[in-house]
Amino acid sequence: MSEMSVESVDPGKRRFLVTMSSAVGGIAVLGAAIPFVVSMTPSARARAAGAPVEVDLSKIEPGMQLAVEWRGKPVWVVNRTPEMLELLKKNEDSLIDPASDNSAQQPDYCKNPTRAINPRYLVVVGICTHLGCSPSYRPELAPADLGANWTGGWFCPCHGSRFDLAARVYSGSPAPTNLVIPPHKYLSETKVLIGEDQTA
Numbered sequence: 001m002s003e004m005s006v007e008s009v010d011p012g013k014r015r016f017l018v019t020m021s022s023a024v025g026g027i028a029v030l031g032a033a034i035p036f037v038v039s040m041t042p043s044a045r046a047r048a049a050g051a052p053v054e055v056d057l058s059k060i061e062p063g064m065q066l067a068v069e070w071r072g073k074p075v076w077v078v079n080r081t082p083e084m085l086e087l088l089k090k091n092e093d094s095l096i097d098p099a100s101d102n103s104a105q106q107p108d109y110c111k112n113p114t115r116a117i118n119p120r121y122l123v124v125v126g127i128c129t130h131l132g133c134s135p136s137y138r139p140e141l142a143p144a145d146l147g148a149n150w151t152g153g154w155f156c157p158c159h160g161s162r163f164d165l166a167a168r169v170y171s172g173s174p175a176p177t178n179l180v181i182p183p184h185k186y187l188s189e190t191k192v193l194i195g196e197d198q199t200a
Helices: 002-007 011-040 044-050 082-094
Strands: 053-056 065-070 073-079 121-125 136-138 153-155 184-188 191-194
Touching (some): 073 191, 121 191
Antiparallel strands (some): 065 073, 073 121, 136 153, 184 191
């Protein structure tokens, strides 16, 4: 009887059952591992808390501003035209810190008249240094509500602070310092990474 039962076993069927059992076991292990692995990746909140943000500069038209979020703060990237850059020189006598001497307001590699690595693109945190409001981008020249001397920049609607197109604060504004330039570096001519230093 035992010889008969051994002879009646189908090896192909046995291989099939072993293969299927292994496959089902593998799927079960994978199903258990996926939630564990996913739990180790940073959440959107964690990424917003400090992960660098990449910006495609080719999407920003000349004269326009693009807003992104980094560490829970608005960061603006402005594509400044040659005319805008030329107007920066007109403002120097009217500014609190035209030479960006306050080193806490920008990395060393942005301590220059344009406050930028590439003069064409300004990368700046969009929070007023007075009481934390978000200024409005006002690139137009001499609008009626800002006066004939306005050459473009940011106006804070909360308390009237004014900043030029290099995010430098005008004298007489409630804001005591220039807007903050975050750490950033260029990955290519059209890509900038906000949150990592150029020198890193």
